[in-house]
Amino acid sequence: MPEGHTIHRLARDHRPLLVGRVVSLASPQGKFADGAALLSGRTCTRIEPYGKHLWYLFEGDLSLHVHLGLYGKWAVGAAAPPEVRGQLRLRMTAGDAWLDLRGPTACEVHTRADHKAVLARLGPDPLRRTDDGELAWQRLSRSRTSIGQLLMDQTVLAGVGNVYRAELLFRARLSPFTPGRDVPRETWDAMWADLRALMRNGVKTNRIVTTGARAPVRREDAHYVYRRAGQPCRLCGTEVRTELMAGRNLFWCPTEQLEP
Numbered sequence: 001m002p003e004g005h006t007i008h009r010l011a012r013d014h015r016p017l018l019v020g021r022v023v024s025l026a027s028p029q030g031k032f033a034d035g036a037a038l039l040s041g042r043t044c045t046r047i048e049p050y051g052k053h054l055w056y057l058f059e060g061d062l063s064l065h066v067h068l069g070l071y072g073k074w075a076v077g078a079a080a081p082p083e084v085r086g087q088l089r090l091r092m093t094a095g096d097a098w099l100d101l102r103g104p105t106a107c108e109v110h111t112r113a114d115h116k117a118v119l120a121r122l123g124p125d126p127l128r129r130t131d132d133g134e135l136a137w138q139r140l141s142r143s144r145t146s147i148g149q150l151l152m153d154q155t156v157l158a159g160v161g162n163v164y165r166a167e168l169l170f171r172a173r174l175s176p177f178t179p180g181r182d183v184p185r186e187t188w189d190a191m192w193a194d195l196r197a198l199m200r201n202g203v204k205t206n207r208i209v210t211t212g213a214r215a216p217v218r219r220e221d222a223h224y225v226y227r228r229a230g231q232p233c234r235l236c237g238t239e240v241r242t243e244l245m246a247g248r249n250l251f252w253c254p255t256e257q258l259e260p
Protein backbone atom coordinates (compact mmCIF):
# COMPACT_ATOMS: atom_id res chain seq x y z
CA MET A 1 0.00 0.00 0.00
CA PRO A 2 1.34 3.45 -0.82
CA GLU A 3 2.40 5.33 2.30
CA GLY A 4 2.12 9.07 2.93
CA HIS A 5 5.28 9.96 1.04
CA THR A 6 3.79 8.54 -2.19
CA ILE A 7 0.65 10.61 -1.76
CA HIS A 8 2.56 13.83 -1.14
CA ARG A 9 4.77 13.05 -4.09
CA LEU A 10 1.73 12.53 -6.32
CA ALA A 11 0.36 15.89 -5.21
CA ARG A 12 3.67 17.51 -6.06
CA ASP A 13 3.78 15.84 -9.49
CA HIS A 14 0.14 16.52 -10.34
CA ARG A 15 0.05 20.21 -9.36
CA PRO A 16 1.80 21.58 -12.45
CA LEU A 17 -0.47 19.46 -14.65
CA LEU A 18 -3.80 20.46 -13.13
CA VAL A 19 -3.79 23.50 -10.87
CA GLY A 20 -5.10 26.63 -12.59
CA ARG A 21 -6.42 24.61 -15.52
CA VAL A 22 -9.84 23.58 -16.71
CA VAL A 23 -10.01 19.81 -16.28
CA SER A 24 -12.06 17.28 -18.20
CA LEU A 25 -13.05 14.17 -16.28
CA ALA A 26 -14.49 10.92 -17.55
CA SER A 27 -15.01 7.46 -16.12
CA PRO A 28 -14.61 5.01 -19.00
CA GLN A 29 -15.44 2.13 -16.65
CA GLY A 30 -18.61 3.93 -15.58
CA LYS A 31 -18.25 3.57 -11.79
CA PHE A 32 -17.49 7.26 -11.35
CA ALA A 33 -19.56 8.55 -14.28
CA ASP A 34 -21.81 10.85 -12.23
CA GLY A 35 -18.96 12.33 -10.24
CA ALA A 36 -16.85 12.89 -13.34
CA ALA A 37 -19.75 14.68 -15.04
CA LEU A 38 -20.24 16.88 -11.99
CA LEU A 39 -16.60 18.01 -11.86
CA SER A 40 -15.79 18.08 -15.54
CA GLY A 41 -15.19 21.53 -17.02
CA ARG A 42 -14.23 23.11 -13.70
CA THR A 43 -10.88 24.68 -12.87
CA CYS A 44 -8.68 22.81 -10.41
CA THR A 45 -7.67 25.29 -7.73
CA ARG A 46 -5.50 23.23 -5.38
CA ILE A 47 -4.28 19.72 -4.64
CA GLU A 48 -4.17 18.76 -1.00
CA PRO A 49 -2.55 15.58 0.32
CA TYR A 50 -3.18 14.48 3.89
CA GLY A 51 -1.91 11.15 5.15
CA LYS A 52 -2.98 8.58 2.57
CA HIS A 53 -5.73 10.81 1.15
CA LEU A 54 -5.60 13.18 -1.80
CA TRP A 55 -8.04 15.95 -2.61
CA TYR A 56 -8.20 17.76 -5.92
CA LEU A 57 -10.09 20.95 -5.17
CA PHE A 58 -12.22 22.49 -7.90
CA GLU A 59 -14.01 25.79 -8.20
CA GLY A 60 -17.50 25.68 -6.72
CA ASP A 61 -16.37 24.14 -3.39
CA LEU A 62 -16.27 20.59 -4.70
CA SER A 63 -13.32 18.26 -4.63
CA LEU A 64 -12.27 14.92 -5.97
CA HIS A 65 -11.30 12.67 -3.07
CA VAL A 66 -8.96 9.78 -3.85
CA HIS A 67 -7.67 7.04 -1.58
CA LEU A 68 -5.51 4.54 -3.42
CA GLY A 69 -5.88 1.71 -0.90
CA LEU A 70 -3.92 -1.42 -1.72
CA TYR A 71 -4.35 -1.49 -5.47
CA GLY A 72 -4.93 2.05 -6.67
CA LYS A 73 -2.52 3.50 -9.21
CA TRP A 74 -2.07 6.64 -11.23
CA ALA A 75 -0.55 6.80 -14.68
CA VAL A 76 0.31 10.17 -16.17
CA GLY A 77 1.46 11.37 -19.55
CA ALA A 78 1.58 14.20 -22.04
CA ALA A 79 0.20 14.47 -25.58
CA ALA A 80 -2.40 11.99 -26.81
CA PRO A 81 -3.75 9.71 -24.05
CA PRO A 82 -3.50 5.98 -24.68
CA GLU A 83 -6.47 3.98 -25.87
CA VAL A 84 -8.71 3.04 -22.94
CA ARG A 85 -8.07 -0.50 -21.76
CA GLY A 86 -9.40 -2.49 -18.81
CA GLN A 87 -11.05 -0.98 -15.78
CA LEU A 88 -10.25 2.69 -16.00
CA ARG A 89 -12.05 4.46 -13.15
CA LEU A 90 -11.06 7.98 -14.04
CA ARG A 91 -9.32 9.84 -16.80
CA MET A 92 -8.54 13.52 -16.30
CA THR A 93 -7.22 15.66 -19.11
CA ALA A 94 -6.00 19.23 -18.85
CA GLY A 95 -3.95 21.07 -21.43
CA ASP A 96 -1.87 18.35 -23.03
CA ALA A 97 -1.66 16.19 -19.88
CA TRP A 98 -3.69 13.10 -19.06
CA LEU A 99 -3.99 11.31 -15.73
CA ASP A 100 -5.48 7.83 -15.45
CA LEU A 101 -6.62 6.30 -12.16
CA ARG A 102 -7.21 2.59 -11.71
CA GLY A 103 -8.30 0.48 -8.77
CA PRO A 104 -8.65 3.09 -6.00
CA THR A 105 -10.45 2.35 -2.76
CA ALA A 106 -12.10 5.78 -2.95
CA CYS A 107 -12.75 8.04 -5.92
CA GLU A 108 -15.64 10.33 -5.10
CA VAL A 109 -16.87 13.89 -5.09
CA HIS A 110 -16.60 15.68 -1.76
CA THR A 111 -18.29 18.83 -0.61
CA ARG A 112 -16.30 21.00 1.73
CA ALA A 113 -18.18 19.39 4.65
CA ASP A 114 -17.26 15.86 3.49
CA HIS A 115 -13.63 16.93 3.20
CA LYS A 116 -13.63 18.42 6.69
CA ALA A 117 -15.28 15.33 8.17
CA VAL A 118 -12.47 13.09 6.87
CA LEU A 119 -9.78 15.47 8.09
CA ALA A 120 -11.38 15.56 11.54
CA ARG A 121 -10.85 11.81 11.91
CA LEU A 122 -7.17 11.83 10.96
CA GLY A 123 -4.19 12.21 13.25
CA PRO A 124 -1.35 14.60 12.42
CA ASP A 125 0.55 14.07 9.18
CA PRO A 126 4.35 14.14 9.66
CA LEU A 127 4.72 15.59 6.16
CA ARG A 128 2.68 18.68 6.94
CA ARG A 129 4.92 21.45 8.15
CA THR A 130 2.27 22.84 10.49
CA ASP A 131 1.37 19.54 12.15
CA ASP A 132 3.15 18.44 15.29
CA GLY A 133 3.29 15.16 17.14
CA GLU A 134 1.36 16.41 20.15
CA LEU A 135 -2.06 15.14 19.13
CA ALA A 136 -0.59 11.74 18.29
CA TRP A 137 1.12 11.70 21.69
CA GLN A 138 -2.15 12.50 23.48
CA ARG A 139 -3.78 9.53 21.83
CA LEU A 140 -1.01 6.98 22.10
CA SER A 141 0.12 7.85 25.62
CA ARG A 142 -3.33 6.96 26.95
CA SER A 143 -3.58 3.69 25.12
CA ARG A 144 -2.92 0.13 26.19
CA THR A 145 -2.70 -0.87 22.52
CA SER A 146 0.77 -1.74 21.25
CA ILE A 147 2.79 0.98 19.55
CA GLY A 148 3.06 -1.28 16.48
CA GLN A 149 -0.71 -1.12 16.08
CA LEU A 150 -1.04 2.52 17.04
CA LEU A 151 1.42 3.63 14.37
CA MET A 152 -0.85 2.10 11.71
CA ASP A 153 -3.98 3.73 13.14
CA GLN A 154 -4.70 6.70 10.90
CA THR A 155 -6.61 8.46 13.69
CA VAL A 156 -3.35 8.52 15.69
CA LEU A 157 -0.99 9.34 12.84
CA ALA A 158 -1.83 9.92 9.18
CA GLY A 159 0.31 8.49 6.42
CA VAL A 160 2.36 5.83 8.18
CA GLY A 161 2.15 2.37 6.64
CA ASN A 162 3.85 -0.94 7.11
CA VAL A 163 7.35 -0.04 5.93
CA TYR A 164 7.69 3.14 7.99
CA ARG A 165 6.21 1.35 11.01
CA ALA A 166 8.84 -1.38 11.00
CA GLU A 167 11.76 0.89 10.24
CA LEU A 168 10.79 3.66 12.65
CA LEU A 169 10.49 1.20 15.54
CA PHE A 170 13.83 -0.36 14.71
CA ARG A 171 15.55 3.03 14.52
CA ALA A 172 14.06 3.88 17.93
CA ARG A 173 15.13 0.45 19.25
CA LEU A 174 11.60 0.12 20.57
CA SER A 175 9.66 -3.13 20.79
CA PRO A 176 6.53 -3.06 18.61
CA PHE A 177 4.68 -4.74 21.50
CA THR A 178 5.20 -1.82 23.90
CA PRO A 179 1.83 -0.47 25.02
CA GLY A 180 1.37 3.12 23.88
CA ARG A 181 1.17 4.37 27.46
CA ASP A 182 4.60 2.89 28.29
CA VAL A 183 6.39 4.76 25.51
CA PRO A 184 8.54 7.47 27.15
CA ARG A 185 7.79 11.01 26.03
CA GLU A 186 11.34 11.63 24.85
CA THR A 187 11.25 8.43 22.79
CA TRP A 188 8.07 9.60 21.06
CA ASP A 189 9.50 13.08 20.39
CA ALA A 190 12.57 11.50 18.81
CA MET A 191 10.39 9.14 16.76
CA TRP A 192 8.24 11.99 15.45
CA ALA A 193 11.32 13.96 14.38
CA ASP A 194 12.81 10.85 12.80
CA LEU A 195 9.58 10.08 10.96
CA ARG A 196 9.43 13.61 9.55
CA ALA A 197 12.95 13.36 8.21
CA LEU A 198 12.46 9.85 6.80
CA MET A 199 9.19 10.72 5.09
CA ARG A 200 10.51 13.98 3.63
CA ASN A 201 13.34 12.02 2.15
CA GLY A 202 10.74 9.57 0.82
CA VAL A 203 8.92 12.35 -1.01
CA LYS A 204 12.16 13.63 -2.49
CA THR A 205 13.44 10.28 -3.70
CA ASN A 206 10.04 8.62 -4.22
CA ARG A 207 11.07 5.57 -2.22
CA ILE A 208 11.72 4.52 1.36
CA VAL A 209 15.36 4.24 2.41
CA THR A 210 15.97 4.15 6.16
CA THR A 211 19.46 2.71 6.50
CA GLY A 212 21.32 5.80 5.35
CA ALA A 213 22.78 3.79 2.46
CA ARG A 214 24.14 6.03 -0.27
CA ALA A 215 22.57 6.32 -3.70
CA PRO A 216 22.21 4.30 -5.81
CA VAL A 217 20.68 2.16 -3.05
CA ARG A 218 20.08 -1.50 -3.87
CA ARG A 219 16.72 -2.83 -2.79
CA GLU A 220 18.32 -5.20 -0.28
CA ASP A 221 20.18 -2.33 1.39
CA ALA A 222 17.21 0.02 1.79
CA HIS A 223 15.75 -1.26 5.08
CA TYR A 224 16.87 -2.51 8.48
CA VAL A 225 14.13 -5.05 9.14
CA TYR A 226 11.25 -4.64 6.65
CA ARG A 227 10.88 -7.85 4.62
CA ARG A 228 14.09 -9.22 6.12
CA ALA A 229 12.52 -12.01 8.18
CA GLY A 230 15.01 -14.80 8.91
CA GLN A 231 17.97 -12.69 7.81
CA PRO A 232 20.52 -11.45 10.34
CA CYS A 233 19.91 -8.03 11.86
CA ARG A 234 22.31 -5.54 10.28
CA LEU A 235 23.53 -4.40 13.68
CA CYS A 236 23.56 -7.45 15.97
CA GLY A 237 23.12 -10.48 13.72
CA THR A 238 19.98 -11.81 15.46
CA GLU A 239 17.43 -13.25 13.06
CA VAL A 240 14.84 -10.65 12.12
CA ARG A 241 11.40 -11.84 13.16
CA THR A 242 7.98 -11.41 11.63
CA GLU A 243 4.41 -11.69 12.83
CA LEU A 244 1.02 -10.40 11.77
CA MET A 245 0.04 -7.19 13.57
CA ALA A 246 -2.81 -4.86 12.57
CA GLY A 247 -3.37 -7.02 9.49
CA ARG A 248 0.12 -6.58 8.08
CA ASN A 249 3.41 -8.36 8.58
CA LEU A 250 5.46 -6.74 11.25
CA PHE A 251 9.27 -7.12 11.24
CA TRP A 252 11.57 -6.51 14.17
CA CYS A 253 14.85 -7.44 15.87
CA PRO A 254 14.02 -9.08 19.22
CA THR A 255 17.48 -8.38 20.64
CA GLU A 256 17.64 -4.64 20.19
CA GLN A 257 14.03 -3.63 20.17
CA LEU A 258 13.03 -3.78 23.80
CA GLU A 259 10.24 -2.52 25.96
CA PRO A 260 11.38 0.47 28.01
Ligand SMILES: [Zn+2]
Binding pocket: 233, 234, 235, 236, 237, 238, 253, 254, 255, 256
Ligand atom coordinates in the same frame (compact mmCIF):
# COMPACT_ATOMS: atom_id res chain seq x y z
ZN1 LIG B 1 19.50 -6.47 16.07
